[in-house]
Amino acid sequence: MTLIDTAPASLPDVAASVPDFDHERVLVVTGRRSGLTIIVAVHSTRLGQALGGCRVWQYDDWQDALADALRLSAAMTLKNAAAGLARGGGKAVIHVPRGTVLTEEGRHAAMLDLGDAVESLDGAYMTAEDVGTSAELMAIVALRTAHVCGLPPEQGGVGEPADATASGVFAAIGSTLDALDGSRDVAGRHIVISGLGQVGGRLARALTAGGARLTVTDVDTSKKALAAELGAHWVEPADAHTVNADLFVPCGLGGALSSRVIDELRVRGVVGAANNQLASRDGARRLADRGILWAPDFVVNGGGVIYLDGASTGDADLDAIELRVLAIGDTVTEIFRESAADGTTTLEAAERIAEARLHAA
Numbered sequence: 001m002t003l004i005d006t007a008p009a010s011l012p013d014v015a016a017s018v019p020d021f022d023h024e025r026v027l028v029v030t031g032r033r034s035g036l037t038i039i040v041a042v043h044s045t046r047l048g049q050a051l052g053g054c055r056v057w058q059y060d061d062w063q064d065a066l067a068d069a070l071r072l073s074a075a076m077t078l079k080n081a082a083a084g085l086a087r088g089g090g091k092a093v094i095h096v097p098r099g100t101v102l103t104e105e106g107r108h109a110a111m112l113d114l115g116d117a118v119e120s121l122d123g124a125y126m127t128a129e130d131v132g133t134s135a136e137l138m139a140i141v142a143l144r145t146a147h148v149c150g151l152p153p154e155q156g157g158v159g160e161p162a163d164a165t166a167s168g169v170f171a172a173i174g175s176t177l178d179a180l181d182g183s184r185d186v187a188g189r190h191i192v193i194s195g196l197g198q199v200g201g202r203l204a205r206a207l208t209a210g211g212a213r214l215t216v217t218d219v220d221t222s223k224k225a226l227a228a229e230l231g232a233h234w235v236e237p238a239d240a241h242t243v244n245a246d247l248f249v250p251c252g253l254g255g256a257l258s259s260r261v262i263d264e265l266r267v268r269g270v271v272g273a274a275n276n277q278l279a280s281r282d283g284a285r286r287l288a289d290r291g292i293l294w295a296p297d298f299v300v301n302g303g304g305v306i307y308l309d310g311a312s313t314g315d316a317d318l319d320a321i322e323l324r325v326l327a328i329g330d331t332v333t334e335i336f337r338e339s340a341a342d343g344t345t346t347l348e349a350a351e352r353i354a355e356a357r358l359h360a361a
C-alpha cells in the first residue's frame with residue numbers, strides 16, 4: 001500500500017524516476033513545528049519492522065528529497081536482508097531547502113516533527129541517525145516516539161553505530177584485498193578514503209594502525225587536521241578517485257561513482273561505507289569491465305544496522321554482535337565468488353543473496 005499524506009501534482013513523475021517503485025508506505029508531511037518537509041519511506045516490512053536512519057540534508061526541492069528517500073529505503077531492505085536481520089527497509093529524509101541554515105532550535109523542532117511522523121506509522125518503521133543527525137538528536141525524537149534507536153548511552157541508548165559500520169567496512173576491505181591478492185593484510189597497501197566523517201575518520205585511524213598508506217580527502221577542509229595527525233596524504237576531493245592506489249574507499253555521500261569517475265579510477269578495488277555509490281545501476285558492469293572489483297555498498301556498510309538491531313534489544317550480546325559485523329567480510333567473499341562463477345556483476349550477486357534471504361522469510 002502506498003500512503004501519501006500530502007499529494008502534490010508532480011508526485012507520479014518523481015515516482016516514475018525511481019526504478020521499481022514498490023514501497024509499502026510513503027509519508028510526506030510538513031513538520032508542524034519546523035515547517036520542513038519530512039519524508040518517511042517504508043519500503044518493506046516483510047522481514048520485520050523497517051529500520052533505517054534519518055537523513056537531514058539540503059536538496060533543490062522536496063521532490064529530490066523524496067526520490068532520495070525512496071532509493072535509500074529500498075536499499076535498506078536489501079541491506080537488512082543481506083545482514084541477516086529480521087528487519088525490513090525504511091528511511092526518513094528531512095528536506096532542508098538549499099541555502100537554509102538550520103538553527104539549533106530548528107533542528108530540535110525538526111526532530112520532534114520526525115518523532116510524530118514515525119509515531120503515526122504505528123511501529124512500521126524505526127528511525128536512527130544518519131547523515132546530518134546524531135545520537136543526541138535521536139534523544140529528541142524519543143520524546144515523541146519509542147520507535148527510535150541509537151540514543152546516547154548516558155540517556156539509556158546504545159550510542160552511535162559508526163564504530164560497527166567502520167568495523168564492517170574494515171572486514172570488507174580485508175575480503176576485497178584477499179580476492180585481489182590472496183591476503184587480507186592492509187599493511188603496505190595504498191588506500192584512498194574520500195570522506196573523513198564518522199565512519200571514514202574511524203576507518204582512517206584503523207587502517208593507519210594496520211600499516212596502510214593513506215591518501216584522504218573531504219569537502220570539509222577542517223579534516224586536514226586528521227590527515228596530518230595520521231600522516232596521510234591529502235588531495236582535493238575532485239582528484240581523489242584519480243589517485244593510483246590499491247583501493248578507493250568512498251565514505252562521503254552517495255552517487256560518487258559516475259561513469260566518468262569509474263572511467264578515471266586507477267585502483268583495483270572499490271569498497272566503502274557510502275550509501276548508493278553507483279550514480280546509475282550500469283556502473284556495476286562498467287566497473288567489472290574495467291577489471292575493478294566493487295564490493296556492494298549495501299553489504300559493506302551493514303555494520304551499523306547490525307549493531308543497532310542487536311544492541312537495541314534488552315539482552316544485547318556485544319560479542320555476538322561483533323561476530324555478525326565481522327561476518328560482512330564473509331558475505332563479501334561469497335558475493336565475489338558467485339559473481340566470478342557466473343559472470344554477473346557483484347551488484348547482481350549481492351542482490352541475489354539478499355533476495356534469497358528476503359524470500360526465504
Ligand SMILES: NC(=O)c1ccc[n+]([C@@H]2O[C@H](COP(=O)([O-])OP(=O)(O)OC[C@H]3O[C@@H](n4cnc5c(N)ncnc54)[C@H](O)[C@@H]3O)[C@@H](O)[C@H]2O)c1
Pocket residue numbers: 130131132161162163165194195196197198199200217218219220223237251252253254273274275301302304305
Ligand atoms: N554512520 C554510519 O554508521 C553509517 C552506516 C551506514 C552507511 N553510512 C553511510 O556512510 C557515509 C558516511 O557516513 P558518516 O556517518 O561517516 O557521515 P558523516 O556526515 O559523518 O561524514 C561524511 C563526510 O563526507 C564528507 N563529504 C561529503 N561529500 C563529500 C565529497 N563529495 N567528497 C569528499 N567528502 C565528502 C563530509 O564533509 C563528511 O566529513 C554516508 O553515505 C552514510 O549514509 C553510514
